Amino acid sequence: MADESTYSDALKAVWGAYLVTIFGKSTEEEFREGKTAVDAAHKAGVKYIVFSSAGGLDKKEAQQIPIWAAKHQISEYIRTKTWTEGYSILSPVGFFENLEMFGRITEGKISSLFKPDMKGPSVSVRDIGDVAALAFAKPESFRGRDTMIVGDVISGDEMASTLSNLTKRPWKYTQVLPPFLQRLLIPRVYPMVQFLESSPMDLTVEIAHLKALKPDMQDFRAWCISKGLVAEKEGKVAYKYAEKKWWGLF
Numbered sequence: 001m002a003d004e005s006t007y008s009d010a011l012k013a014v015w016g017a018y019l020v021t022i023f024g025k026s027t028e029e030e031f032r033e034g035k036t037a038v039d040a041a042h043k044a045g046v047k048y049i050v051f052s053s054a055g056g057l058d059k060k061e062a063q064q065i066p067i068w069a070a071k072h073q074i075s076e077y078i079r080t081k082t083w084t085e086g087y088s089i090l091s092p093v094g095f096f097e098n099l100e101m102f103g104r105i106t107e108g109k110i111s112s113l114f115k116p117d118m119k120g121p122s123v124s125v126r127d128i129g130d131v132a133a134l135a136f137a138k139p140e141s142f143r144g145r146d147t148m149i150v151g152d153v154i155s156g157d158e159m160a161s162t163l164s165n166l167t168k169r170p171w172k173y174t175q176v177l178p179p180f181l182q183r184l185l186i187p188r189v190y191p192m193v194q195f196l197e198s199s200p201m202d203l204t205v206e207i208a209h210l211k212a213l214k215p216d217m218q219d220f221r222a223w224c225i226s227k228g229l230v231a232e233k234e235g236k237v238a239y240k241y242a243e244k245k246w247w248g249l250f
Contacts, residue, residue, distance in 0.1 A: 007040035016048040016085070016136050017041045021074065023054075023067040030070035031077075038078055048085035048143075050135045051078055052128075055093035055121060055148045055201075062195055066188040075146070088135045088142035092149040093196070094122040096223045099159075104242040105229075108169060111176040113189070116157045118197050123151040124218045124226075134213055141213055148206040152219040162221050168231040 011017065019041075021034045034051075041049055053071040056062040063072040078087050099110050114120055131149050135142040154162075156173035163171040182190045210217050224230065228238030 004036050004040045011041055011044035014046050017046045018050045018132060020052040027069045031073045034074035035077055042081050049083055050088045053089050053091045055091040065191045065195055067192055086143040089146040090149055091146055092123050092128050094120055096122050096124050107241040108171050110159055111174045112156060113176060113193050115175055116173050117155050119153050119155045120196050121150040121153050121201055121203055123149050124223045127151055127217055130214060150203050150206055151217050153203055154220050159220055166224055166230045167237055168235050
């Protein structure tokens with residue numbers, strides 16, 4: 001992505017471009033790749049660009065978080081360019097699918113990096129794709145703005161409660177790593193966790209805006225049902241749980 005010449009053929013006669021960068025790289029490398037793609041799109045005459053950023057970057061402290069900093073810089077760089085049909089910034093935060101990051105869910109157990117009572121914004125990856133498509137189909141609803149993509153604001157304990165109600169089985173949420181281990185083992189991610197835990201977001205307006213554009217936006221309950229995590233005949237679920245390991249950790 002850092003070589004502008006690789007875009008020349010792909011961007012010929014293109015009206016709109018959708019840009020996603022990989023957060024696993026250094027801030028400098030991610031920004032350089034994003035800037036290269038933006039420059040190539042602008043040079044090729046792309047009229048409209050949509051960038052997948054990260055939620056919460058309206059706050060200065062969030063702009064300094066290592067895995068988000070480049071996305072803020074790329075967003076700002078896009079705004080310095082003149083686009084015939086404008087630009088749109090889409091900003092998801094957490095994904096419901098993070099619960100399956102290391103494989104299928106184990107029956108009765110879910111976990112993430114956050115404290116059990118921390119209410120955080122999340123969305124299904126299906127809806128991220130659908131909203132991105134809407135940004136091209138209905139650019140007037142997204143143009144020139146930063147749109148948070150969120151389907152629910154929910155805590156781990158609330159997720160477990162939802163799953164218990166749907167499957168008619170007890171579920172428990174646990175924080176996968178205590179803060180001191182997060183800081184030691186995932187130093188680039190740790191500041192994001194701390195920011196989200198200390199900066200609750202009221203996203204009522206954003207959720208209503210997206211629901212108006214896409215009525216089938218999934219909250220956590222709807223996502224669980226779509227995955228088959230709901231009791232059907234004889235209390236069974238369609239979802240295929242992970243096999244339980246003998247040591248009981250996963």
